[in-house]
Amino acid sequence: MWVWTLVKWLLLGLLDALGILALVTLGFDSQWTLLGILGFGLILTNVVLVLPHAYPLRYILPGLIFFAAFVVYPMLYSVYLSLTNLSTGHLLSKAQVIDQLQGQLLRWEDSQTLTYWAYGDAQGEAILLLLKGSDEGWWLATLADRSLQAIDPADARLSDADGDGVFDQVDGLGRLQGGALAQQMGTFENTIFPYGEDVIRVSSLREFRTYKRQFHYDPQSDQVTQHYRFDEPTQRWMAVEPAKVLRADEGQGFFVAEDGVVLTPGWQVWVGWSNYLDTFRNPRIVAPFLGVFSWTVAFALLSVLLTFGLGLLLAMLLNDEGMRFRRYYRALLILPWAIPSFISIMVWRGLLNPLGPASSLLDSLFGISIPWFNDPFWAKAGIILLNLWLGFPYMMTITLGALQGISGELYEAAYVDGASRWKQFRTITFPLLLVAVGPLLVGSFAYNFNNFNVIFLFTGGGPPIPGAQTPAGSSDILISYTYQVAFNGGWGQQYGFAAAITIGIFLLVGVISAVNFKFTGALEEVSQD
Numbered sequence: 413m414w415v416w417t418l419v420k421w422l423l424l425g426l427l428d429a430l431g432i433l434a435l436v437t438l439g440f441d442s443q444w445t446l447l448g449i450l451g452f453g454l455i456l457t458n459v460v461l462v463l464p465h466a467y468p469l470r471y472i473l474p475g476l477i478f479f480a481a482f483v484v485y486p487m488l489y490s491v492y493l494s495l496t497n498l499s500t501g502h503l504l505s506k507a508q509v510i511d512q513l514q515g516q517l518l519r520w521e522d523s524q525t526l527t528y529w530a531y532g533d534a535q536g537e538a539i540l541l542l543l544k545g546s547d548e549g550w551w552l553a554t555l556a557d558r559s560l561q562a563i564d565p566a567d568a569r570l571s572d573a574d575g576d577g578v579f580d581q582v583d584g585l586g587r588l589q590g591g592a593l594a595q596q597m598g599t600f601e602n603t604i605f606p607y608g609e610d611v612i613r614v615s616s617l618r619e620f621r622t623y624k625r626q627f628h629y630d631p632q633s634d635q636v637t638q639h640y641r642f643d644e645p646t647q648r649w650m651a652v653e654p655a656k657v658l659r660a661d662e663g664q665g666f667f668v669a670e671d672g673v674v675l676t677p678g679w680q681v682w683v684g685w686s687n688y689l690d691t692f693r694n695p696r697i698v699a700p701f702l703g704v705f706s707w708t709v710a711f712a713l714l715s716v717l718l719t720f721g722l723g724l725l726l727a728m729l730l731n732d733e734g735m736r737f738r739r740y741y742r743a744l745l746i747l748p749w750a751i752p753s754f755i756s757i758m759v760w761r762g763l764l765n766p767l768g769p770a771s772s773l774l775d776s777l778f779g780i781s782i783p784w785f786n787d788p789f790w791a792k793a794g795i796i797l798l799n800l801w802l803g804f805p806y807m808m809t810i811t812l813g814a815l816q817g818i819s820g821e822l823y824e825a826a827y828v829d830g831a832s833r834w835k836q837f838r839t840i841t842f843p844l845l846l847v848a849v850g851p852l853l854v855g856s857f858a859y860n861f862n863n864f865n866v867i868f869l870f871t872g873g874g875p876p877i878p879g880a881q882t883p884a885g886s887s888d889i890l891i892s893y894t895y896q897v898a899f900n901g902g903w904g905q906q907y908g909f910a911a912a913i914t915i916g917i918f919l920l921v922g923v924i925s926a927v928n929f930k931f932t933g934a935l936e937e938v939s940q941d
Contacts, residue, residue, distance in 0.1 A: 495683065495684055497683045497908050518625075539556070551563060610624050712889075720856075765785075803860075814845050858925055
């Protein structure tokens with residue numbers, strides 16, 4: 413027993429050590445959200461494993477962790493994204509944008525070169541740089557604060573013990589050479605020092621070079637000044653006179669000039685409900701969105717009704733004990749469900765292709781050429797037929813199981829009362845069947861409402877909607893439309909807007925599912941009465 417206790421505490425200690433290490437790393441990277449989630453999970457794990465009263469939670473804790481990681485967190489993160497302008501051109505933070513703009517350096521014709529030597533501690537970590545300009549000026553650069561100051565070669569901090577003209581030590585730090593110097597090149601490349609109106613940056617293993625900043629940021633006024641621009645006719649960089657000033661617009665997430673010109677890239681800002689409101693107020697979004705939404709509802713409803721209808725018909729036939737070879741029929745009819753759906757989708761795409769077997773057969777026998785992928789109506793019809801093929805085996809299976817659960821005494825009593833087969837089906841079979849399979853029909857509706865694979869693999873959402881200014885196709889449903897907006901949008905990738913649509917889909921499916929479940933609950937109460 414004590415061995416198991418020892419192993420438990422060792423594993424818990426190892427988990428805590430790794431967790432604390434991860435927390436420290438997240439703290440240095442300013443990942444406060446992940447830090448909070450990980451910290452809460454670590455505390456909860458220790459409470460559950462240490463306190464005797466929390467013993468029952470040990471069995472559900474793994475499930476709760478995975479539920480929080482793969483359901484709750486993605487949902488909350490999607491809500492957060494939907495309230496921002498995260499999109500192409502707005503992927504960075506403001507600090508990253510400023511660093512990127514100030515990092516745009518130009519090598520001018522009169523650029524100067526400076527020879528440098530690096531000096532570091534006993535571990536080979538560079539701390540100081542000594543630079544010598546072409547004008548025989550000497551400079552001492554400090555890597556920690558990126559400062560640069562002029563220094564006299566006769567300064568007491570400089571030491572040339574062997575008299576070879578190269579200082580061996582600077583302020584007690586030894587010179588870095590060879591491999592030790594090469595290992596510090598990454599640090600040098602990411603460090604820029606001010607040099608009058610210009611800046612200096614490493615250009616080779618032995619030299620620094622002066623560069624000019626294309627942009628300069630002033631934190632006091634929160635403005636960016638553009639000093640140089642690229643002239644297309646001459647293919648040369650030209651000085652901007654007077655320099656253009658661009659102010660930070662926190663509403664748009666851009667630096668904007670007085671003439672309305674914006675500087676890219678922009679940064680991520682909080683836009684509130686703007687992405688949700690754009691669904692109703694942006695004319696280039698509203699029209700295709702309404703069309704996509706109506707087709708999504710129709711697609712989900714038709715898929716459920718047709719697959720359930722065909723599955724019920726086949727189940728009632730197979731439930732007849734007088735039918736011969738019904739086991740073989742059942743095995744054959746369940747094959748579409750056994751085959752992976754993406755394989756079936758691609759097979760159907762090949763069959764209905766203009767040069768495919770099905771299209772060629774129709775053309776040769778009846779002279780009919782159906783534009784399955786070029787006409788909006790036939791594209792939708794093809795999707796419905798394909799989904800019927802994929803879905804009816806599932807409906808047949810669950811319906812067959814539900815039919816076998818209905819007591820035969822009910823039918824015997826109905827037969828004695830003179831009820832016809834149709835009346836028996838209408839008053840006994842169908843109501844009791846809905847009680848059993850109603851929740852599954854609700855789940856099927858929710859599944860088809862977000863059935864991305866069928867749309868994406870079969871038609872890709874096409875054909876395009878004429879005149880639509882968004883990447884919406886005639887056969888797109890909301891989830892595939894969201895994908896098109898997020899990754900294939902003509903005006904860039906709109907992650908925030910796509911997240912807003914995703915949240916809308918979640919709420920819509922939730923409301924519809926709640927109504928349907930209430931309806932199926934009412935059916936269950938009726939069956940009990």
